[in-house]
Amino acid sequence: LVHRLLAARAAALTQRATALVAAPVVVATALVRDGRVLAAQRSRPAALAGRWELPGGRVEPGESEADAVVRECREELGTIVRPDGRLGTDLPIEAGVLRVHRATPVPGAPEPRPLEHRDVRWVEPHELADLDWVDADRAVLGDLAAELLSQ
Numbered sequence: 375l376v377h378r379l380l381a382a383r384a385a386a387l388t389q390r391a392t393a394l395v396a397a398p399v400v401v402a403t404a405l406v407r408d409g410r411v412l413a414a415q416r417s418r419p420a421a422l423a424g425r426w427e428l429p430g431g432r433v434e435p436g437e438s439e440a441d442a443v444v445r446e447c448r449e450e451l452g453t454i455v456r457p458d459g460r461l462g463t464d465l466p467i468e469a470g471v472l473r474v475h476r477a478t479p480v481p482g483a484p485e486p487r488p489l490e491h492r493d494v495r496w497v498e499p500h501e502l503a504d505l506d507w508v509d510a511d512r513a514v515l516g517d518l519a520a521e522l523l524s525q
């Protein structure tokens with residue numbers, strides 16, 4: 375019995391330690407409209423400036439990933455989106471882990487604008503490979519193309 379209690383205690387401690395060191399989550403948004411996805415060109419930092427990404431950012435403490443997607447799209451693009459589930463798998467990045475969420479524009483929402491990016495553009499599936507994507511986002515292009523073509 376003592377053994378079992380100790381084992382249970384050890385498991386609980388391990389679980390807590392894992393949660394404490396769990397990698398921060400960055401969400402990225404695959405905003406899809408009419409078979410195209412919105413790509414955003416980074417303006418900073420210098421190492422990433424000029425490269426394209428799915429817009430997003432760090433999930434704040436106490437915030438759900440879906441809420442972070444909505445907030446980042448409001449802050450960075452001046453538009454309102456409706457998150458619609460995950461796309462692809464977790465992608466390891468320097469800042470933690472990147473999770474791509476699909477989203478659609480809320481009807482009547484303003485056209486996305488580059489409030490923090492250098493530029494934004496709607497990309498067709500056949501154009502996806504032509505953009506100079508940031509490394510992590512490049513890994514989701516296959517899933518993204520399949521998503522766009524399935525519509």
Ligand code: DCP
Nearest residue numbers: 400402427428429430431432467469508510511
């Ligand atoms: N990132 C990525 N692919 C994306 C979005 C982000 O690889 N589609 C990476 C780039 C950064 C990190 O995630 O290293 C955080 O992204 P941002 O700088 O865009 O996020 P925040 O705006 O939340 O960060 P901060 O406010 O700290 O600048």
